[in-house]
Amino acid sequence: MMWSLFLILLYSWLFRCVNPEVPQVIDYLNGFHLDCYECHSNRPGCGKKLNWLLMRWKRCDMPGGAKCVKIIERTPDGETNYIRGCLREIEATRPEMPTVRENGCWTATDNYVGLGYNIYIPTTETIYCFCNERDGCLIVIKFSLLLL
Structure with a gap:
């Protein structure tokens, strides 16, 4: 469970570096x-x-x-x-x-x-x-x- 959450956050952060205009999973965790x-x-x-x-x-x-x-x-x-x-x-x-x-x-x-x-x-x-x-x-x- 913890690894899957970590992988989702990591993927979200990496994707943010590529395309910042697309809302990511981490946005919902960091606040809207x-x-x-x-x-x-x-x-x-x-x-x-x-x-x-x-x-x-x-x-x-x-x-x-x-x-x-x-x-x-x-x-x-x-x-x-x-x-x-x-x-x-x-x-x-x-x-x-x-x-x-x-x-x-x-x-x-x-x-x-x-x-x-x-x-x-x-x-x-x-x-x-x-x-x-x-x-x-x-x-x-x-x-x-x-x-x-």
């Missing part, structure tokens, strides 16, 4: 972290719909619990940008983020947008979606915007 997609919509596969086959996960950890973030913003020329990543890295570059960071989607002024269909959002508002339920959790949010 969250794997989030990290990309910008200027990359193929990282638009409104995320192509999870083209995107890599990034390990996220943060005191008090990690969260994945998806930002939906409109540029002055009318283009919609999607940015995905870990809360820790994104909040360092975006001081205007909402103070409310519960699971769901919020504007920078802390207005709850929700996760429903056909949500009307003014075109100037940037939307911040947060989640921490499971790895890659923002891929399944069914969210559509009616934009002017």
Whole structure:
């Protein structure tokens, strides 16, 4: 029994050296972290719909619990940008983020947008979606915007 646990941990550690984006057995023994997609919509596969086959996960950890973030913003020329990543890295570059960071989607002024269909959002508002339920959790949010 002890040898089998040792071999599982050893294999998990060795595999981690090869591919750190894949959660390993040892992760569940060391405590949980969250794997989030990290990309910008200027990359193929990282638009409104995320192509999870083209995107890599990034390990996220943060005191008090990690969260994945998806930002939906409109540029002055009318283009919609999607940015995905870990809360820790994104909040360092975006001081205007909402103070409310519960699971769901919020504007920078802390207005709850929700996760429903056909949500009307003014075109100037940037939307911040947060989640921490499971790895890659923002891929399944069914969210559509009616934009002017």
